[in-house]
Amino acid sequence: MNVIASSVRRALASLPAVLLSAAAAADVPAAPAAVTAIKAAHMVDVRKGTVIDDAVVLVSGERITAAGSKLAIPAGATVIDLGDKTLLPGLIDSHTHLTADPQDAGYAIVAKSIPRSTLTGAKNARLTLHAGFTTVRDVGADGYTDIGLRDAINDGDVPGPRIAASGPAMGITGGHCDDTVHAPQYGITGLGVADGVEEALKVTRRNIKYGSDVIKICATGGVLSFGDDPRTSQYTLEELKAIIGDAHRLGRKAAAHAHGGEGIRLAVLAGVDSIEHGSYIDDEGIKLMKEHKTWLVPTLYLGDWLIENAEAIKLPKPLLEKARVVLPQARINIGRAIKAGVPVAFGTDAAVYPHGLNAREFAVLVKLGMTPAQALRTATVNASELLGWSDRIGTLEAGKFADMIAVDGEPLKDVTVLERVRWVMKGGAVVR
Ligand SMILES: [Zn+2]
Numbered sequence: 001m002n003v004i005a006s007s008v009r010r011a012l013a014s015l016p017a018v019l020l021s022a023a024a025a026a027d028v029p030a031a032p033a034a035v036t037a038i039k040a041a042h043m044v045d046v047r048k049g050t051v052i053d054d055a056v057v058l059v060s061g062e063r064i065t066a067a068g069s070k071l072a073i074p075a076g077a078t079v080i081d082l083g084d085k086t087l088l089p090g091l092i093d094s095h096t097h098l099t100a101d102p103q104d105a106g107y108a109i110v111a112k113s114i115p116r117s118t119l120t121g122a123k124n125a126r127l128t129l130h131a132g133f134t135t136v137r138d139v140g141a142d143g144y145t146d147i148g149l150r151d152a153i154n155d156g157d158v159p160g161p162r163i164a165a166s167g168p169a170m171g172i173t174g175g176h177c178d179d180t181v182h183a184p185q186y187g188i189t190g191l192g193v194a195d196g197v198e199e200a201l202k203v204t205r206r207n208i209k210y211g212s213d214v215i216k217i218c219a220t221g222g223v224l225s226f227g228d229d230p231r232t233s234q235y236t237l238e239e240l241k242a243i244i245g246d247a248h249r250l251g252r253k254a255a256a257h258a259h260g261g262e263g264i265r266l267a268v269l270a271g272v273d274s275i276e277h278g279s280y281i282d283d284e285g286i287k288l289m290k291e292h293k294t295w296l297v298p299t300l301y302l303g304d305w306l307i308e309n310a311e312a313i314k315l316p317k318p319l320l321e322k323a324r325v326v327l328p329q330a331r332i333n334i335g336r337a338i339k340a341g342v343p344v345a346f347g348t349d350a351a352v353y354p355h356g357l358n359a360r361e362f363a364v365l366v367k368l369g370m371t372p373a374q375a376l377r378t379a380t381v382n383a384s385e386l387l388g389w390s391d392r393i394g395t396l397e398a399g400k401f402a403d404m405i406a407v408d409g410e411p412l413k414d415v416t417v418l419e420r421v422r423w424v425m426k427g428g429a430v431v432r
């Protein structure tokens with residue numbers, strides 16, 4: 001016993017101090033983190049919108065240590081050679097609902113339990129990660145299912161993207177984020193419902209208490225809810241200022257679901273970080289969002305899928321009628337906002353359509369006037385800034401998480417290649 005103990009002590013004594021403390025904690029001497037070198041014929045510099053040839057990314061542990069063209073590969077490194085593929089940073093979707101599926105729209109949700117929704121989330125987290133989205137911002141989930149899912153992924157229990165989660169979306173009684181399915185005799189109110197400044201502060205703080213990274217607010221009516229109009233505002237300026245001010249004071253961002261022009265204007269004036277959907281954005285909204293540098297998160301591809309599949313998912317008629325009016329109008333108005341230079345971060349509202357198809361949004365952005373490089377920037381650099389995570393994700397640069405994907409073809413010429421991601425790494429581990 002003593003001989004072993006003293007030889008361990010001698011071995012420890014020869015280690016540098018940093019390793020020594022780590023070794024003491026784990027009871028075994030820590031080996032230096034192994035280096036992995038990822039090689040590919042091409043790599044997109046998403047900041048510049050250019051392609052680098054003979055790309056090498058060096059990874060140690062969870063992080064990138066170097067990235068560039070023809071970098072020397074350290075002796076003993078594990079080499080992953082991706083041949084003639086193109087490397088890009090892992091994609092970021094700023095608007096998902098991982099714990100919901102298209103079939104949950106309308107009446108079906110009444111029969112679905114919170115534990116069942118959480119498991120829906122586990123399925124969708126894996127699909128999303130395999131589609132190349134290594135980070136999502138999940139904005140609105142009943143029963144804190146998104147927060148449970150985020151924690152399970154962070155604990156390594158289930159595979160999935162990094163998640164900035166909101167928990168239950170906040171809204172007014174009878175608004176888009178209330179429970180509008182049940183008849184009055186059931187007395188059911190959405191968990192995020194809060195009316196007036198006092199209640200709004202209480203629910204903001206409760207969400208943060210239970211783990212919200214971001215506060216989601218319903219500032220206007222919506223499409224997939226009963227009895228409300230997407231064009232009308234819901235929260236007042238006073239309520240919005242209270243929620244957003246408190247969220248910021250407590251170190252959280254705030255995202256506002258807003259279709260109508262009035263709700264967009266109020267949320268921007270109250271200091272919100274992003275406008276989700278923005279379907280009826282007008283000249284004043286465009287001007288205000290540029291002045292305040294508020295991110296627009298358009299969610300446009302969903303219109304195609306929803307209207308085509310309305311029957312298959314048994315979408316109730318009043319919701320389909322709203323979708324038919326709002327969604328084509330949104331493309332026209334968002335197109336104007338993009339051309340006017342409103343800052344855009346990528347989002348999809350996946351859940352309205354099947355998770356894993358998120359990259360179909362890129363082609364819509366290009367159709368509305370973005371270059372492929374601009375569209376790609378929305379899902380990397382821009383989205384990382386919106387999340388407040390630009391120090392850790394969004395580009396392939398030293399110090400950031402080794403979150404990256406590889407595709408065939410040239411994404412700066414044809415964004416649809418992003419719909420067929422061939423290889424995915426998250427935090428230095430190959431996940432696909
Ligand atoms: Zn949504």
